[in-house]
Amino acid sequence: EVEARAKKIQPPRPGAVRVHNEREVWAAVSPDLRAADTSLSGRSFRNHVLGGGSIPEHWFGGGGDVNRSTGDSMSEPTFKVFAMRQQAIKALLESMGTHVVRQRYKAIMGTDLDPADTAYRVICEIPEMVARDITRYAASLQQVTTAVAGAIAEGLMSRDLAMRLIATVADRLGVSVDPAAERDAIARDRQAETDRFAGRPE
Incomplete structure (x- = not known):
């Protein structure tokens, strides 16, 4: 009887009235998904990932307990890491450019450039990532x-x-x-x- 009754039960439409006898009990039940625990775990996992890259939480939409003062201080280590990577890429581009210039000079003049000669050294100008105060x-x-x-x-x-x-x-x-x-x-x-x-x- 229960299985037959379960097959007849349909989700009520908005504004509908459900009528039953004393053998049935209907109650509004909200699901307990424990979303707060899931959110806390997700935030902790995200911060572990971002911390490995020296990226503060508020850069990815996680406000937390951040205000302007702590936000500025938390951004400084990140900019230092990014500046270090920027300098590495700058050195790589300068080395590649200088090598191309030397090879071109060698192909035209028939002799190689003196490595100590800075006249043909390529300089890569990279703008600063943040304006200085x-x-x-x-x-x-x-x-x-x-x-x-x-x-x-x-x-x-x-x-x-x-x-x-x-x-x-x-x-x-x-x-x-x-x-x-x-x-x-x-x-x-x-x-x-x-x-x-x-x-x-x-």
Whole structure:
């Protein structure tokens, strides 16, 4: 009787009324899928995969407990890993390009290029992946410049060390400074100023 009755039961349509006797019991039952446990397991598995690539969770739509401050700090290791891979690809492209140029030169001129000759070396320019916040580095440059000027005036630091410190901070701003070349340029500028004032009539 139960099997025969089960075959006659159809899912109720919206707005329909189900009538039965006291031998049957109808109740609304919601499935217990334990979706919260599944979501937690999926998130943990995803974070293990992303962590292997040094990729933060919020890059793949997983907010978690991330705000702007922690988001910026979590992105820094990722950009360092990506920059390292970028430099590897850059070196590969430069090596391939330089090899092609040398082979072309050899085919035309009949002689190979000197490996120490940088005139025919291929340079691959790759843009930065993220814009730098130069406000912090600009403030640091001003503070370092003031500090080393005071140290030089007090005789606590040499000009060579001061120039290296300034060059280190300037490198953060994207400006490559050669301390030796900069010292020579300063000496030339001072000599030009001296010559200019010495030749001016009083």
